[in-house]
Amino acid sequence: MADYKIPDEYFFRLHHPRPRFKTDIENVLIYIANEITSIGRKNADEFVRKLNASIRRYPGNLSKTQKTIDNWRTEIDALFCFIEQDGLFLQPSNRAIELAANQDLVKFFKLFCYHFQYPGGFVKPKVNLKYLKAGINFRPASYLLQMMHFVENEFNVRAGISKSEATHCIFNDLRVTRDGRSVEKTWDLIVNNRRKELDYDWTGDVVRYAGDILDYMTQANLLVKRPNGKYYINHVEDLAVQRFINHTDDLFDYYNYLPSSIENITLRDVKEIENEWIQYFNTEREDSFFDTDILALMTESSDEYNELKALVDLDKLIEENDLSTTGAIGSIGESLILNHEKKNICNMGRSDLKHLIQRIPTILAIGYDINSREIDEKHKHIEVKTTASSTPVDFYRFHLTPNEWTAAESSNDRYFVYRLMVNKTGAKLFVIQDPVAEYKTGNLSASPRNGMDIYFDPNKCGKEVKLIL
Template identity: 50%
Template sequence: MSVYQIPDEYFFRLHHVRPRFKGDIENVLIYVAEEIVRVGERNTNNFIAEVNEALFQYPGNAHKELKTINNWRTEISALFGFIEHTETTEKPGRRAIELANNQDLVECFKVFLYNFQYPGAHIKPKRVLEQIEQGIKFKPAQYILKLLRYANGGKGNSIGITKPEVCHCIFNDLRVTRDNEGVENTWKRILDNRERKLTYNQSGDVIRYAGDILDYLEIANLLKTYDSRMYYLNTLEEEAIIKFCESEEWFDKYDKMIECRQGSLEEVKKYSDSWFSYVNRDMKNTDFSTDILSYIASSEEELQQLKENTKNAENVGVKELAKTGEVIETRIAKYYDTFTTKDIGDIGESLVHGHECMRIKLGNREDLIHLIKRIPTQFAVGYDISSVELDERKRYIEVKTTISSKPLHFNRIHLTRNEWNAADSTRDRYYVYRLLLSKTERKLFLLQDPVGLYKSDKINMIPSNGADITFDPKNVGQFEELLTWKN
């Protein structure tokens, strides 16, 4: 078989920072985002020291060399823009704050890919200058999505693309990255190569950068793969895919140099801080927050069932209250009306509310279901759900929900001052429900009486605008099956 070769006059290899933790990237990013936000703005030396200390505490890092830890920090900062720089300080970037607060890793990767371009200050100035001198002006995620939409005729997702094809026919070909060749020509080239049964150099060091972007597109739920060989459009994300394809967003500080195909390292370095400001700009007009029910559903039928279950769970308490003649507070009724499938907190609380109602029903105490209520955030009572035991004692539940493409390992939870105080005053009546939603799993972990566990030295707690608690899930707490409400 013949091996496909890019004509020499069009060959230029693109690259970017490759995190050493790529195989564990979702766990690492959410941990680091939370730690960077906890550290807050500091003078540069103190910020670096505190973030490094946190990185040493990440599982498996305790005995790593300082050089490796520094590489972790700089790679995360460069690629994902989690850190912004001033003349004398470092501070959490908007993207780190969003991930720490929203716990939506899928959204995080969408925003990252939406902004990601060549050239950009995610690589060293010398490498940026090399791309400028080649005249490169390229947004990889946008081009790949446009190509697949064209290949599929704008309908369906039966036609996919491989990492070697993306590497050799898109990433490393100046006809695409410099000349902005139309996707129809690129797709024709790929089809011709398939028809001629040409092979590609598939060694890892050659295709890894194109492969990274495809993997990140999968984490962002924009592509899907069944065997990590062929990647297809995820048509359930059509709205987001169209936003990518139609976007005209571009970091333009290098444009004059690109037009002239020349510049200087000084000019390139001058725009480094501007790049990090750009990737951390306010993007409220571009909503990439995840429609969680669509994300965790494996089929259209399951999606409809989830929506129905969620709706029923929200309404069951109201119906039971009506039966008993109790008055429903207007503000709580209005709160139910604001429910959205793109709010992780709403979905998590709704799923747990349904779980609690079903737990009581299975315990043959349906007469108590009306006592299970979601508490609007603005009430600030320190928990999300007021529930009940089978013996009618109260159970106060704080729900912490995270969404990711793969199941996360976890050993930490942050409680606000209000939540920690509520846990202290209610002790063994207080539960933290940790709900982890992914494509393949819905895991529910229960931690009862966190203050009592801390005082008996079974978990660790660090005061941090509330409490950062860390623990070993094998020694404290328990996993439970997430129950689905059924009438």
């Protein structure tokens, strides 16, 4: 079988940093975002020292060499722009602060894919200089979604693409990345290659970069990967997909920032606009920008989505309980737990108590989210901790603020932490009663840091509970 090859005059290989923690990327990103946010604004040397110590504390890193720890730090900084420089100081970026606060990995990856482009500040300046001199101007996530959307609308068929097809027909072809070849012509090329049964070079270091972007888009819930190895649009995320496929001037245009013509630009010119890139990558977005639809995350088809939406009306719950938005993960988690508690009390024969289960307005700041009831009418003070991701992440860590820890101390066995994880496999709920007592008896670990960082062993404390929808 013959291999498809890009004509030599159009071959230009794109690449970007590949984190050595990619197989555990979601756990690492949440952990590092929390650590960087906790470090805050510090002198550069102190910031680096504290961050290195945090990276070494990550499970499996204790015996790693200093070079490996340094590589982790530089990869996180380069690819995800978690760190901003302000003179002699370093500080957490908007993206790091948002992820630490919201625990919404799906939204994080949407924003990451939305801003990801070639040239981009995630590669070394000398590589960007090479891209600029070649005339590269390519936004991969938008191009891929535009192509799939075009095919499905034009031919009424599902359009899937493999890593090798994306590599050889899109990413490494100047006719796309420089000349802006239409998505229609690119799809014609892919289809013709399939008809001719042409093969591609599948070598790992060849397809890995296009593969990374496809995987990041899957973690953003924009694509789904099927057993045939191809990636398809995830239509339960059509609203988010539209942001990518509609034309926008939101691209960071390196060429407009350059002080001279392409032929005369220097490495120094490229280095001088690095800070502008970081600011662009961390552009503040309104809260509703790429909000994660939890129901969309838990389903893989429009039919499944509509069935689940009929079962639990999040919009109604949020409106009735004065929650902020259907897209804020914290609000969605609280709405799901409100729904769970009300249905649970009814299932136990005490529907007369349902109206007493209420969300506590945030402005009251009393250290928990929901005031619920047991069947004997005792109060339950519930603090909800929610994380959203495309794949299961470390479920056994969460943070209690000083106010929440104080409320837990005063409420004793009436204080409950509902740890909720939502991902593509569904929802998982774990309930810990009286976390302060569990800490004092050694059943969970708590480290003071602007409140308490909690780590629990499910074999020692708490219990898993089926979430009622």
